[in-house]
Amino acid sequence: MKAFGEIWESNLFQKWLMAITGLLLVGFLIGHLSGNLLVFMGPDAINEYAHGLRTMLHGTAIWIVRFGLLASFALHVTSAIKLARRNRAARPSSYNTVEHRASTLASRSMLYSGLLLLTYAIYHLAHFTWGAVHSEFYVKACPPSPECTDCIPDVYAMIVSSFQQPVISVAYVLAMIMVGLHLNHAIASASQTLGLRNRRIVPIVRTVGPLLGILVALGFSSVPLAILAGIVK
Amino acid sequence: MDLKNHIPSGPIDQKWDKHRADLKLVNPANKRKFSVIVVGTGLAGSSAAATLAELGYNVQAFTYHDSARRAHSIAAQGGINAAKNYQNDGDSVWRLFYDTVKGGDFRAREANVHRLAEVSVNIIDQCVAQGVPFAREYGGYLSNRSFGGAQVSRTFYARGQTGQQLLLGAYQALMRQVGLGKVKLHNKQEMMDLIVVDGRARGIVTRNMVTGKVESHMADAVILATGGYGNVFYLSTNAMACNVTATYRAHKRGAFFANPCYTQIHPTCIPQSGDYQSKLTLMSESLRNDGRIWVPKNKGDKRAPDQIPESERDYYLERKYPSFGNLSPRDIASRAAKEACDDGRGVGPGGLGVYLDFSDAIKRLGEKVIADRYGNLFEMYERITGENPYHVPMRIYPAVHYTMGGLWVDYNLMSNVPGLFVLGEANFSDHGANRLGASALMQGLADGYFVIPYTIGGYFAQGGFSPVSQDSPVVQATVREAEEKIQKLLSINGKRSPTSFHRELGKIMWDKCGMARNEKGLTEALKRIPELREEFWQDVVIPGSGAELNQSLELGLRVADFLEFAELMCYDALHRNESCGGHFREEYQTEDGEAKRNDEEFAYVGAWEYTGVGSKPTLHKEQLEFENVQLATRSYK
Amino acid sequence: MNLRLHIWRQSGPQDTGMLKTYDVANVSEHMSFLEMLDVLNEDLIAKGELPVAFDHDCREGICGTCGMVINGRPHGPLARTTACQLHMRTFKDGDEIYIEPWRARAFPVVRDLVVDRGSFDRIIQKGGFVSVNTGNAQDGNTLPIPKLDADRAMDAAACIGCGACVAACPNASAMLFTAAKIGHLGSVPQGQAERSTRAMNMVLQMDAEGFGACTNHYECEAACPKGISADFIAQMNKDFVSSAFGGRD
16 A cells, blocks of 8 residues: 555646645635625625624634635645646657647646736735735725724725726736636646546536636626726726 | 377367366476566467466566567457357357368368367457457447358457457556566567577577667577568568568577468458558458459459449459359458459559449448448548548458468477477467468467466476576577677678568569469579578668667568578478468369369478578478368358 | 658667758658658668668557657647558648657657657556456356446557657656556456556556656647547546545555
8 A cells, every 4th residue: 555645746646636726726716706896886895795704703714714725825836836847857858849739828828827826816915915015005994093903904995096006907907817817727627637527527617617717807807997997986 | 300299189179178187287386487488479479478477487578569569469450259159149169160170271280279269268258357348239248240251250359459459458467467577578679599408499599679789588498479471571461570580590490380381361451552662451351241342344444443334344253253252261352353453454553453342332321331330441541542432442452461371389389399389370280271360369369378378387397407507508609690690781781771672572472472373483483582582691781780779680680581481481382282271373273263272192281390591491291180070172152 | 742851860868869851752642651751761771871760560550659749749640640550642742841759758769769668568567457367267248348338448448559648748748548548447347356556556657657747738639549538537537536545555
């Protein structure tokens, strides 16, 4: 019997980890998106939702989710890098000419779209969670004072004021196109890695994967675009 | 020398049982002390190597391929016979035995053939257990078809890739033993010579085809499973690398070569398209079930086939053999095609082809039915020729396909050199003068899985094996000879490539010792071959060195052996003054052109002893006794 | 027709190798691709140059020996066709053709277009078989196998072990080859006893040989001359993970 360490390090297990963590991240994205879309229902809806997240289970829920996300993210990224390095090593010299027959732009650019998304994620956290960048738009719901213990950001105000800046909006929309591209291949790929592939499932997965990618990208982009267009103020 | 075939006494259906009971056994603990070399990893070699390793023998296997899975057994399309009688259509061991002896035109050994028919049923079981994906009926049971004119459905198949699937089964069994450390497999090693010590086969000399190193390997017995010699004709359906070297070098070390003139010509191959042609491709004979064979009635008729009216077509098989028609046996259909072409009525490039026309069948059954039956064959034909057989009749021509002759072996599959065993197509034993369809796979696996594991034990149990060192003078001398031969070949530095000699030899053999032979032609060939051989050793050029991967050198060494072996074939064909199976002598035919066998004088195995290059070999005869099957003339009228 | 060939020449595993250009004249459209190379080689021999080494044997598309990347595609431009079955009518006068060996760390170049595919054999040695000694077998019809299963097994078993899947995969992964054998034996009852260990051991050997991982491009499926479906890869993934967690290896 093989030791689990050996199995863990195998390409196939690493891929399986990527698929599982990837699907968890997709699940998170869908949750995140549904939260974002509350912007269209006005400031109270989204701020209440944000407050709710922070206070759920006496404030522990958000940390559980954050840990889960961080772990998934870390596993997803480390596996990706590990596999990418091994894949490079497996093909030490390249062909003079290569003609692709089945792969797509999305499938071939997974590593790059993934790395760009990693950069984006850090930027996004710095922007909305830590207030480290664009801090001029970091607004709290109550005036800052040392006594205030459950001060929460005024999410609605932050979103609107940030995305009124075209540069920020464009950056976010570009990142969302990258998310769409990544998901386009990710869903079908994960289902293959998890072994969910037969004649019944393949057509469904082939439609659902790209569709989900497009919907997520459109959904997220709709917020900055609506703000830029002045529909949401 | 007296050839002892060691056929056990007793009734034919009890001989094998009796023999197995009589064979001495090797103690399980002692088996690992006996070492066996297996050369070749086709059906016979792989199955033998795997099975002997399972039994506990110390096995070394050799192949000139990069993997044991590539041997030409893989190309067999049709299927494998077995007397299972799953179809309840009256098949039995007896009937398979009878059909094989009769199909072999009464030139096979009865006892061997009966054993083959007996173990045929075990082969299917073994292969199924290995996971070979034989075709199944909807109920999940094994499917059978009738093949090659048999009256019963006893052929098991795996799509059109039966040979491939059976070989992969044997290859996987071999890989399992390699993984377990029970077989040491040597890839990319070609046998150069047999090492005979004190009259016994004790090892081989090989050339490592990657490094060029020539080295010796020692064992207590040597098994050759190195296939047939069809490539002596240059163009054949054999794979490019198939060659006679292993068996011929063993012949030069004393093993008798039996019946080399028995070569099978397959009627439905895709014709040659030009001089550059490197090999011929066979299409399943099943095409003849629905296709009609014809040539124009008029010589040199160059019209397109659809421009030739019905009245100006000669459906010659239907005309000559009304009851069997287009389904006449392989040798008859092949010869009839040659006659038509010799008569100047052949079609296609060079006039070497006849039409196989499906237009009537398509009219009768519709294109869809024909596509269901032969779709993949039609596709293959179109890929090679660029013509669509749904619209233009196929062109076919006979090609060399299988060689029934091989090294002489006794009932134990041991040659006259003790310790040298020969399996599969490399031996001569089971098919007589003509092999039936779907019998080659059966014989290869029978020899490897079910015969050699028993009989080799009997040989080892005799004892008396003293170790032979690789440093001993006889071993060193054999290695040196091989090295010198290679050096000599490399140093000629003439003008002609090995391929050009091979092509020229092939043409001589095809013209003079091919589908139809006669005394005059054979005598000419026997004059021309030594001249060509002389020229080869004066004028061949092999670029590169011996100490690297050198495909020209590999070919050169093989062609050098073909140039000697071809002479042996012609001697055998010339001496056999009769027509039987794959050997048709024009002088010996009935008035209406049928083969005329001569049982009085030629019901024997012609086993030839080597006497030197260019010197006439000595004939030894093993008389064939037919106690169970009545000698009769084949008739397909 | 006349052609210009750019062929990879490499004298041995240690050599770096390079593309060399050759012109071949009067190529007949009826020649197979390998026959065209034969003609080139005969020319080279006549000129006293070393012929191009390439692997080939049956020349009817079943032995899996031949393999070269032709204009960026393993086995050339035709789908489901090995290099030996590719005919020159696919090309036209004046074409330039790039011919390169399979490129993968696990397939070291031996010479020119010849690579060592021993890694495939070693993968099979780890479990690509049913452990049944000769003589163990029961009657072939004792265990009915539904036709669909037998057909599926045959679909996978059609693999000829040529390595085009590895050559086509951007990661030089051997997933399709390995999955085909696991899929073949996993589809028949005879293969069930060792199903779990087979998947585990063959997959780990694939890594040990230095093949890359699958990124689900399906280039392998497109390049496979036998049209083996990447569905078998999914099945292998499932078998492997259930073996990993099932602990029955």
